[in-house]
Amino acid sequence: MPGIAMNDLRRLDLNLLLTLDVLLSEHNVTRTAERLNFSQPSVSVHLAKLRDVFGDPLLLPGPRGMRPTTRADELREPLRQALEALGRAVSPASPFSPAEASNTWRVAAADYAESTVLLPAMAGMRTAAPGTRLAIMEMSPSRIARQAERGEIDLAFHTSDGAPEGLHRRVLFTERYVLAGRAGHPRLKRRPTLAQFCALEHVIVSTDGGGFRGITDEALADAGLTRRVVLSVPHFLFMMQVLASTDLVAMMPSRLVRNVSTLRVVEAPVDVPGYDLAMLWHERSHRDAAHRWLREFIVAGGNRGWPGPTSRAHSPRLPKPATLQTPRVAATSLQPASTRGNTPLAWKPADQTVRPAVRYASHPLSTRAPQSSRPGHLWRPDMRAPRYRNQCAPRFPAPSSRLRSSSATSPSDDSSMKAACDAQDPWGSQRRSAFEQGWTAHRHQHFAQQPAVTRALGRKRMGMHGDIDILTPEIRGLVRGDDLNIDLRMQRLESREARDQPAHGEGGRQLQPQDRTVRVVTRFSRRVVDLVEHAAQRTDIGFALTGKLYAPMRAQEKLHPEPVLQQRHMAADRALCHEKFLRRAGETQVAPGGFEGAQCIERRKFSSHISHEIFSCRP
DNA sequence: TCACAGTCTGGAATGCAAAT
DNA sequence: ATTTGCATTCCAGACTGTGA
Numbered sequence: 276m277p278g279i280a281m282n283d284l285r286r287l288d289l290n291l292l293l294t295l296d297v298l299l300s301e302h303n304v305t306r307t308a309e310r311l312n313f314s315q316p317s318v319s320v321h322l323a324k325l326r327d328v329f330g331d332p333l334l335l336p337g338p339r340g341m342r343p344t345t346r347a348d349e350l351r352e353p354l355r356q357a358l359e360a361l362g363r364a365v366s367p368a369s370p371f372s373p374a375e376a377s378n379t380w381r382v383a384a385a386d387y388a389e390s391t392v393l394l395p396a397m398a399g400m401r402t403a404a405p406g407t408r409l410a411i412m413e414m415s416p417s418r419i420a421r422q423a424e425r426g427e428i429d430l431a432f433h434t435s436d437g438a439p440e441g442l443h444r445r446v447l448f449t450e451r452y453v454l455a456g457r458a459g460h461p462r463l464k465r466r467p468t469l470a471q472f473c474a475l476e477h478v479i480v481s482t483d484g485g486g487f488r489g490i491t492d493e494a495l496a497d498a499g500l501t502r503r504v505v506l507s508v509p510h511f512l513f514m515m516q517v518l519a520s521t522d523l524v525a526m527m528p529s530r531l532v533r534n535v536s537t538l539r540v541v542e543a544p545v546d547v548p549g550y551d552l553a554m555l556w557h558e559r560s561h562r563d564a565a566h567r568w569l570r571e572f573i574v575a576g577g578n579r580g581w582p583g584p585t586s587r588a589h590s591p592r593l594p595k596p597a598t599l600q601t602p603r604v605a606a607t608s609l610q611p612a613s614t615r616g617n618t619p620l621a622w623k624p625a626d627q628t629v630r631p632a633v634r635y636a637s638h639p640l641s642t643r644a645p646q647s648s649r650p651g652h653l654w655r656p657d658m659r660a661p662r663y664r665n666q667c668a669p670r671f672p673a674p675s676s677r678l679r680s681s682s683a684t685s686p687s688d689d690s691s692m693k694a695a696c697d698a699q700d701p702w703g704s705q706r707r708s709a710f711e712q713g714w715t716a717h718r719h720q721h722f723a724q725q726p727a728v729t730r731a732l733g734r735k736r737m738g739m740h741g742d743i744d745i746l747t748p749e750i751r752g753l754v755r756g757d758d759l760n761i762d763l764r765m766q767r768l769e770s771r772e773a774r775d776q777p778a779h780g781e782g783g784r785q786l787q788p789q790d791r792t793v794r795v796v797t798r799f800s801r802r803v804v805d806l807v808e809h810a811a812q813r814t815d816i817g818f819a820l821t822g823k824l825y826a827p828m829r830a831q832e833k834l835h836p837e838p839v840l841q842q843r844h845m846a847a848d849r850a851l852c853h854e855k856f857l858r859r860a861g862e863t864q865v866a867p868g869g870f871e872g873a874q875c876i877e878r879r880k881f882s883s884h885i886s887h888e889i890f891s892c893r894p
Numbered sequence: 895t896c897a898c899a900g901t902c903t904g905g906a907a908t909g910c911a912a913a914t
Numbered sequence: 915a916t917t918t919g920c921a922t923t924c925c926a927g928a929c930t931g932t933g934a
Binding site: 303304305315316318319320322323336341 | 918919920921922923
Binding site: 290313314316317320336 | 903904905906907911912
């Protein structure tokens with residue numbers, strides 16, 4: 276700003292500049308105070324500070340108010356432009372528009388997830404977001420967390436059991452095993468007996484290489500039986516080719532072999548536990564609008580492509596914030612237990628004579644409350660109306676500028692004030708940075724729709740698990756009912772780091788066990804799921820600005836041509852599967868000593884990092 | 895993470911000057 | 915004399931930095 280040294284800028288805060296902007300417009304301290312919902316003395320103090328900073332009286336007493344100095348006149352327009360630019364800069368990020376998006380999604384998935392999750396969603400994605408690209412990355416469970424943290428992948432698909440800790444996850448469906456063999460297989464005309472099952476020659480998938488024992492063998496062992504596993508393969512798709520061309524059979528995930536004409540599928544005579552397939556993503560993309568859209572679209576696309584969820588508990592759902600029914604607690608019954616300190620997290624019943632524990636923002640960029648509304652202050656009808664951020668907040672009948680002689684506010688005004696105050700922002704006690712001050716009418720409107728309890732809790736800072744932190748009191752409340760049974764954390768030994776295949780599935784017991792923290796939720800009600808999803812969406816509002824941080828990344832993508840994911844590629848599931856199958860089949864190495872000597876999956880590094888960039892460039 | 899002290903902020907009350 | 919508007923002081927509460 277001309278005439279002010281950089282050091283002096285530190286003495287200026289945004290509030291002062293906003294006050295100056297209105298002062299230069301009104302030429303009147305009292306009217307400025309009314310417009311800013313300040314008291315006149317406060318504006319007077321602001322003006323004194325501004326005079327000190329600028330070294331100029333700025334406004335001089337004159338008839339019917341103040342007259343601007345030359346310096347003040349010079350400041351008016353540059354200041355207005357600067358504030359408008361700042362307002363645009365801190366305004367919430369525009370909502371994600373898939374039709375105009377040009378994102379490149381990077382998804383880590385193995386062949387199973389490609390076939391069961393991505394393919395069903397692809398056709399719709401080409402229609403909804405034709406400018407986006409999809410890169411399917413080679414799945415490496417040990418690297419998922421790191422890749423997600425670095426932003427190298429946007430999503431990953433993994434069995435819920437054994438998925439890396441520290442990532443958000445959403446179970447897409449529950450898979451089960453069936454017995455599959457070639458069409459016309461003489462032993463699969465009907466469901467085999469357990470003895471017949473054991474007599475068959477089996478294939479298993481061993482993602483880490485060369486395993487010949489899987490969860491089916493464990494189930495048989497419990498019954499004192501064994502089976503003959505004669506082939507171990509790294510991929511399901513190769514397995515399907517093997518089954519179609521030999522008399523070998525395999526326990527296969529049901530979704531993979533459904534409607535495959537070359538295979539005969541029957542129920543297995545042994546009960547083998549299934550697994551949950553989960554979608555994983557990192558906190559860095561949790562609140563990003565584009566990533567949210569992708570996740571929800573995959574869930575929705577999967578719903579169209581999947582035969583249907585196997586159980587309600589695992590059925591993918593889209594957030595339904597508009598219909599959320601959250602237990603409401605009247606805001607007027609809550610009162611901060613302590614009125615001193617940064618964050619009054621403890622609440623106590625309010626004294627009837629005390630104002631509701633609602634925080635008011637008196638300055639457009641301030642979180643402070645008018646004294647009359649602060650906890651512990653008695654409310655009198657002749658007190659000044661509560662103040663609110665920006666002009667989007669409800670305005671109350673402004674008392675006379677001369678408070679000493681103003682008329683009293685009617686009781687109805689008082690009650691309406693309380694009602695409107697309850698709809699205001701309770702995050703106010705924590706001073707926000709200038710960027711977070713970018714409140715808009717949209718944000719106010721969205722926030723006003725939030726139930727009272729979640730708003731009251733909303734001040735807690737949200738970290739990676741912030742949603743859970745916020746909802747803890749509500750979940751506690753639900754525990755009293757029948758909705759939630761237990762939420763147990765335990766330590767156990769987890770087997771190998773699986774690929775997309777089940778951790779305890781076929782060939783899944785090959786590596787050294789390792790410690791894992793496993794969360795067991797015996798019954799997680801739809802109501803709680805609603806709460807979590809709703810809170811996640813709500814935090815999007817609070818972190819809307821975070822999306823700005825990733826804007827440069829998206830901008831860089833726009834520098835490139837806009838390749839599009841063509842419909843034919845997305846629909847060509849068979850062609851894709853075959854192409855991938857053939858390549859992998861050719862790359863699969865078998866140790867000279869036979870299957871027993873097959874090494875770990877790291878041996879196939881030459882085939883790793885294969886990403887399928889399925890796109891074409893626009894002419 | 896918490897407690898504490900210093901600082902900051904804004905409302906209430908009041909004084910003063912100018913205008914009516 | 916009354917009204918209007920700005921400035922000052924005091925105070926409570928909020929905020930912030932620091933050290934344990």
